[in-house]
Amino acid sequence: MRFKTVAVGGTFDYLHRGHRTLLEKAFECGEKVIIGVTTDHFLSKLGKLVHNSYEERVKKLREYLLTKYPSERFEIQPLDDYFGPEIFHEEVEALVASTETARRVEMANRRRVEMGLKPLEVVVVDMVLAEDGRPISSSRIRMGVIDAEGRVRRNE
Template identity: 40%
Template sequence: MKKFKKVVVGGTFDRLHLGHKALLRKAFEVGKIVYIGLTSDEMVREKPYAEKILPYERRLRDLLLFLEVNNLKEYRIIKINNAIGFTTKIKSLEAIVVSEETYKGALLVNKAREEVGLRPLEIIVIPLVKSKLGGKISSSLIRAGLIDPFGNPIHHQNL
């Protein structure tokens, strides 16, 4: 059941993994229209293994493919250059979907909205998706070659 008309979710969405997919599915579950902030190449330069992050155009293509395959239609993808992105520009946003790890980002968004006279967004938090190694599935671990996008450990053969 759609609870909100417009929700926002954001991220780098590098090497779409189960955690990303859970986040996106939750956003579409609770929102009629989902605004997706996709980080620019400039914004990801400080991330772990930044040199291995796929370029924006490739991440956008992968995201569009996921949305198409899952028949998710009501969305807008907007390139963002910082954590606040467009959230202070679209007054009609009602909620933000984050993981436990990115909850602090939602607080920053709400602070920025309040500073420009907008009401804060309702924060919807999903639990982290765990890998088979026990920790969370993350793009950093995938880029490091430790797990695959499903959270399975990658066993390296000794050469």
Template identity: 40%
Template sequence: MHSLGLVGGTFDRFHAGHRALIEYGLSNCERLEVWLTSDQIAQTKDPRIESWSERSLKFVESIGEKSSQISIHLLEDEDGPAPWHENATAILCTPETALGCQRINQARESNGLAPLEILKVEHVIGHAGKPISSSRIRQGEIDKDGQSYLPANVGEADFILTKEVEANLKDPFGELFEGPEEDTGVAIRAVLEEIFGSHGPIIAVGDVTVKALQDFGSPADIALIDGKTKRQKWEEASTIDTSLYDERLTCKNPAGQLNTDLFHACAGALEAWSNERKTTLIDVDGEEDLAPLLLHPMAPLGAVVLYGQPNRGVVLRWTGSDSKSRCRELLAAMDRA
């Protein structure tokens, strides 16, 4: 048993893989020094990474009673104190960081110190047989336990709205920005101020919302339209500028359903944005009202989903673990066909 071990990393969105790493460390070391990457370094990797204070707080909360065996420190360079630390005798790593630990030991020998025992911990495997990672969580693929936010048969079965789910959807699913129906600009202006600087795609569901964003010179990154408002044909739908989008997809989706056609269209649009920042217009033959239930589980963290609330304004919902989890629960409660 080592008296003191070292471990460093970003530790963003503390997950099951992080937990396995720390538990292995504590099974081999009486105490651990955890060096969390500074905000300055972390933000160069991904601006969606949480702040140092948030990461350190969630780390302690997640470890629970074992936190008394851990001290947390600020990591401001690649190696931290490891090359010259006189009290530590072990260092934790994952397969990706093993070479870095070997480099640290070479530096220690140059400094006249004994090498650290390298305690390598394998990845915890999550959904789709891939390792659980913070990047996969930020990308929206999995939760902190490595599970998908989508039901196993999504994309293969049609999901049918039930009365139970419908009742849960009556209230706005997000923050309502109120504005007169005859002037959608009032609500959209407030929404654009709220989401300024967002890192995820802006997703608009519904012709009126899509058109309002275009009128303000801020077209959505992903837009879903069906030519209707309040389930009635909307004459102004023809004024939506389809040329503003890199891609245009069409699909069929009957009212009260989330079918496989709509799922694959949404998945394709999100993939195009994530991989190449391409914008997409999805033209739905039927209705797109329920699409947010698919979009949130698939979208990266920090995405923005907007839709109109008849006679009231525009609803904004950020994509986060809470919105993803709620949509997962609602999808699970729907019937299959």
């Protein structure tokens, strides 16, 4: 493990293979992982639709994590903006992000420096591709194009 504490964030609407890959990388490089889960309120402000409520998404995420990691290794926090309060804590050393969200880290680091904190290191995880070569995403699962493993759903 390279870092004492890392942060990772997401909506985690359908806990798919891409999410699991991102989380595995976070636990691989951090002793403790702070996971920010986007709140329903923030999603509503962004005009985004989800299938599961915040409470249901957190419940499913916690259940999954407990099958792989002891509860002392992670903390789940609400994410009410793009960064969440956890990345402005001094103990957070790195942010684990997908190629899609890594660009936001520069903004977060500017804010951290203004607050007198060290900039975060960034661990970038490539988007996981479905069997059709496009990224696995909750929106594609919601539309019925692919399943949570990235398999294309065939019309029967």
